[in-house]
Amino acid sequence: MLKFVLLIAVLWMPLVWAQTPLQVRFAPEKDYGPFIYQDEQGQIRGLSWDILQAIAEPAALQIQTLPASSLASILEMAKLGQIDLISSLRPTAERSEYLSFTYPYVAVPAVLIARDDGAAVDLFSLQGKSVAVGKGYAVESFVQDKFPNIAWLAVNDDREALLLLKQGKVDALVADIASVIFIAKAEQYRQWRVVQNIGFQYQLSFAYPKGQVEIGQRLNQALLSMPLAQREALLARWLNPEQIKDAIPYSLILKYSAAVLAGLALLCALWLWRRRGSSA
Incomplete structure (x- = not known):
């Protein structure tokens, strides 16, 4: 009975969100390409921005983009409750005192x-x-x-x-x-x-104020629902494997590859585990 109730809740939640858009203040980092940055024309770009744009509608989030700033300034704003969403962030003990984090989307x-x-x-x-x-x-x-x-x-x-x-x-x-x-x-x-x-x-995630659980729920469900082909296309657009390979000395390629493969394996395992849990 409990599993049935949870399944109904999971299926019903997107319908509720579709009717109740949630406005969030997004603070982009000014210079953290290729993940999030402001280009010469003042436009926000990057892998994290593209992922956010892809999941905003499924999550029923209305994104209010704040002026781009340094990460240190953004974290201070987060402590003061002046923002609702940060991208391209790795959880740390200090940050977890005032922020919560979604599942990672790149490593x-x-x-x-x-x-x-x-x-x-x-x-x-x-x-x-x-x-x-x-x-x-x-x-x-x-x-x-x-x-x-x-x-x-x-x-x-x-x-x-x-x-x-x-x-x-x-x-x-x-x-x-x-x-x-x-x-x-x-x-x-x-x-x-x-x-x-x-x-x-770096296992990069979206971050949101601790206690604002609904933002995290919407983001996580939208991330898990993103088609694999769409996710791979966005990654390929911003992370060029050949450029990375050319930058790494041969003596470090194996170590680097091991780190990347471990990160990808972790993300895939987490994604599959969450998908399995949602359908249980």
């Missing part, structure tokens, strides 16, 4: 980037050296905890980090590989290389 590894004209380095050999990392990014606390002897420089975004590397003002930077490729291509900067897979993976 990418974080890597150490150095100039291609310098000596071979890794995070163990950079003690006392200056390494840039995004301020407020999930990877920031990870690397600070694991490598406290590095002089970590918190910057607004990965673009600033790559610019500092180009200018020789930092010895290296930590960022996700997709973001670095996107920025380097836009800036026509080629004098960089991946030197280490740091063992951290």
Whole structure:
């Protein structure tokens, strides 16, 4: 009887949402391509934006897009209750104090980037050296905890980090590989290389204020209902496997591939488990 009631609730919920649109304030990050960014014409673009546009109607969400800003500013706004939705975010203990998260919709590894004209380095050999990392990014606390002897420089975004590397003002930077490729291509900067897979993976989700359960329910159901072909098309549009492969040294390809495959396997398993649970 309970399963029957739950099944009716699952089937009936989209009909209720179709009749009761919910307006949400979405705060896009200004410079986190290819996931979410503002282009030269002031338009919001990226993988996360395309996914949000695809699921907004099924979730009966009316998106009010706020001015693009840095992640640090967006998180402060979230603490003050000034926004309802953030994209391209990885859960952390600190963020979970005031935010809840949907199922992840993409997974990418974080890597150490150095100039291609310098000596071979890794995070163990950079003690006392200056390494840039995004301020407020999930990877920031990870690397600070694991490598406290590095002089970590918190910057607004990965673009600033790559610019500092180009200018020789930092010895290296930590960022996700997709973001670095996107920025380097836009800036026509080629004098960089991946030197280490740091063992951290970005499983990016949408985030919403803790306690606003309905937003999460609508987003999760819409994400799970998205056709696989549509999801794959969006991923292929923004994440080019050949560009990623060309950026990774041969010695790191196996480690990188293992991280990506593990992330994809996790997402697929989660998706199938949730689908099975919904139809039980």
